[in-house]
Amino acid sequence: MITQVENPILEIHDLTVSYDQNPVLWNVDLSLPGGKLVGILGPNGAGKSTLIKAIMGLIAPTSGYVKVFDKPLNEVRSRISYVPQRESVDWNFPASVLDVVMMGTYGKLGLFRRPGKKEKDIALKSLEQVGMSGFVKRQISELSGGQQQRVFIARALAQEADLYLMDEPFAGVDMSTETAIFQLLQEMTAAGKTVIVVHHDIHSAMNFFDWLIMLNLHLVASGPKELVMNEELLRKTYGGKLNLLTRVTDMIRQKDFNPLKS
Amino acid sequence: MTFDSNAFLIIFTGSLIAISCGFLGVFMMLRKMSMTGDAISHAVLPGIVIGYFVSGSQRSLEVIIGAGLLGILATLMIDWLRKKARVQLDASIGITFTLLFAIGIILINLLAYKVDLDQECVLYGEIAYLPIDSWITKSGLNLGPRITWLAGLNFFFVIGFIYLLFKELVLTSFDENFSSVMGIPSKGVNLALMSIVSYTTVSSFESVGAILVVALLVVPPATAFLWTKSLIPLLKLTAAIGISISVLGYYLAYWIDSSIAGMMVTVAGAFFGISVLIHGKKPAWFRGTSPANQPFGV
Numbered sequence: 001m002i003t004q005v006e007n008p009i010l011e012i013h014d015l016t017v018s019y020d021q022n023p024v025l026w027n028v029d030l031s032l033p034g035g036k037l038v039g040i041l042g043p044n045g046a047g048k049s050t051l052i053k054a055i056m057g058l059i060a061p062t063s064g065y066v067k068v069f070d071k072p073l074n075e076v077r078s079r080i081s082y083v084p085q086r087e088s089v090d091w092n093f094p095a096s097v098l099d100v101v102m103m104g105t106y107g108k109l110g111l112f113r114r115p116g117k118k119e120k121d122i123a124l125k126s127l128e129q130v131g132m133s134g135f136v137k138r139q140i141s142e143l144s145g146g147q148q149q150r151v152f153i154a155r156a157l158a159q160e161a162d163l164y165l166m167d168e169p170f171a172g173v174d175m176s177t178e179t180a181i182f183q184l185l186q187e188m189t190a191a192g193k194t195v196i197v198v199h200h201d202i203h204s205a206m207n208f209f210d211w212l213i214m215l216n217l218h219l220v221a222s223g224p225k226e227l228v229m230n231e232e233l234l235r236k237t238y239g240g241k242l243n244l245l246t247r248v249t250d251m252i253r254q255k256d257f258n259p260l261k262s
Numbered sequence: 263m264t265f266d267s268n269a270f271l272i273i274f275t276g277s278l279i280a281i282s283c284g285f286l287g288v289f290m291m292l293r294k295m296s297m298t299g300d301a302i303s304h305a306v307l308p309g310i311v312i313g314y315f316v317s318g319s320q321r322s323l324e325v326i327i328g329a330g331l332l333g334i335l336a337t338l339m340i341d342w343l344r345k346k347a348r349v350q351l352d353a354s355i356g357i358t359f360t361l362l363f364a365i366g367i368i369l370i371n372l373l374a375y376k377v378d379l380d381q382e383c384v385l386y387g388e389i390a391y392l393p394i395d396s397w398i399t400k401s402g403l404n405l406g407p408r409i410t411w412l413a414g415l416n417f418f419f420v421i422g423f424i425y426l427l428f429k430e431l432v433l434t435s436f437d438e439n440f441s442s443v444m445g446i447p448s449k450g451v452n453l454a455l456m457s458i459v460s461y462t463t464v465s466s467f468e469s470v471g472a473i474l475v476v477a478l479l480v481v482p483p484a485t486a487f488l489w490t491k492s493l494i495p496l497l498k499l500t501a502a503i504g505i506s507i508s509v510l511g512y513y514l515a516y517w518i519d520s521s522i523a524g525m526m527v528t529v530a531g532a533f534f535g536i537s538v539l540i541h542g543k544k545p546a547w548f549r550g551t552s553p554a555n556q557p558f559g560v
């Protein structure tokens with residue numbers, strides 16, 4: 001169940017990615033429309049992070065190609081923003097929260113130039129958007145896990161990009177913050193930006209995403225949420241892990257179920 | 263006590279070297295590459311020998327270029343072993359520098375009849391002879407001690423390098439993938455850092471020797487990191503430690519009549535040991551920079 005679109009903002013053509021000659025992603029072929037909040041779902045080891053890294057050019061694909069804004073990656077880097085998984089860096093690094101968020105502005109700044117007032121203002125605004133204004137001067141080694149994650153989201157916001165790729169940005173983030181940031185992402189997509197989020201929580205996935213990609217080494221589905229959020233595709237993605245699936249299908253049946261409204 | 267110009271020169275030169283090494287060492291430490299400095303300082307030996315063979319002088323530009331190239335080669339080799347051959351970092355470092363060092367020794371022996379290279383000097387160096395080794399121009403003008411000039415030039419390059427590439431160095435040390443994604447050439451920044459580390463090592467050989475230069479790359483930054491968790495104070499403290507060990511190292515060596523470079527590193531080691539001991543029982547007022555936690559919502 002793969003919906004292709006005209007004038008895609010991201011086009012992945014027949015992509016196969018391998019680690020040490022072992023392919024972990026097979027023939028992924030999809031295209032995404034602009035201005036959507038896109039979720040990537042799949043079990044652990046499904047290749048979600050690998051897909052994001054391949055889109056960002058951090059892993060060279062075995063075959064296939066990726067085009068962003070109809071151009072090769074290198075020409076549009078400054079329009080793409082990235083939130084890596086939190087464990088990918090050492091949080092003992094001697095930097096303050098503001099220092100890290102300012103890093104988001106370095107791409108546009110270019111070599112040798114120093115960040116100034118403008119960059120600082122962008123960083124402060126991004127911190128405010130994720131509710132971290134009170135922690136500007138704090139060293140990153142003194143943050144909680146969820147706060148670190150929010151710093152990473154703020155850093156991505158500071159990139160002021162058109163396409164955002166976020167690898168599990170809400171891991172360890174509390175419910176109310178998650179909802180607030182999801183609403184922020186919805187505002188951004190309403191303003192024409194595209195946000196792709198790797199996400200593990202099917203509840204909030206149903207509530208917030210416009211478009212869903214389901215992945216399990218192969219591409220299972222890519223399409224508007226209404227079309228792909230069904231029992232058969234979820235079963236294909238998560239492979240008959242039954243109690244999870246019955247719960248989810250229950251949720252799908254109660255059409256306007258919303259865990260946050262209660 | 264009267265002003266002793268020799269003492270001043272030695273301490274001044276020692277401080278320049280210690281600060282150059284310390285600043286570079288901070289970034290090596292943040293990249294978890296401190297021991298790559300060790301590898302480089304040994305791996306440059308074949309480059310020195312070849313440079314010496316080509317130019318016929320131990321103090322020529324060729325020697326520095328040869329050493330620089332070998333330093334880069336060592337970095338590439340370590341990187342390749344680790345990423346492509348999937349060897350652990352420590353093993354890659356061990357393989358690379360012992361191999362290159364061995365090649366250097368073979369080259370010295372092979373070229374022994376032409377190369378009168380003082381291995382002792384490369385390995386141990388001695389800053390105490392600095393005042394009697396002046397740089398005299400062809401017209402006979404005495405410009406002062408050559409090693410001080412070398413150290414000053416090196417210091418100037420290191421400071422310039424860090425000043426120009428500060429944000430790139432910080433970003434690639436913290437999050438290499440993120441910098442590649444933004445199009446900042448993290449590999450290039452890394453190689454540039456390794457080249458300047460190679461150059462610094464070579465330029466410091468004559469004064470402190472290949473082994474002690476490693477200590478200057480590693481110990482002051484590690485000591486400073488025990489005291490502060492932010493970058494600028496970390497650099498400042500590293501510089502302060504560099505100056506202190508030069509002063510103390512000189513006078514202690516003078517007092518017991520021993521090697522100055524050796525004493526500098528011993529003092530650095532003592533600083534580190536004391537820091538570790540004190541750090542364990544640091545009073546709360548010394549530690550805290552952060553305000554009290556406030557509850558908050560979005």
Ligand SMILES: Nc1ncnc2c1ncn2[C@@H]1O[C@H](COP(=O)(O)OP(=O)(O)OP(=O)(O)O)[C@@H](O)[C@H]1O
Binds near residue numbers: 048
């Ligand atoms: N550096 C690596 N070298 C070799 N194999 C890897 C590497 N990184 C990931 N893999 C393998 O590739 C597969 C996909 O990994 P990936 O990290 O993309 O999964 P994921 O969907 O992001 O999982 P998670 O939900 O746990 O983050 C896994 O089977 C994993 O074992």
Ligand SMILES: [Mg+2]
Binds near residue numbers: 048049050085167
């Ligand atoms: Mg992952």
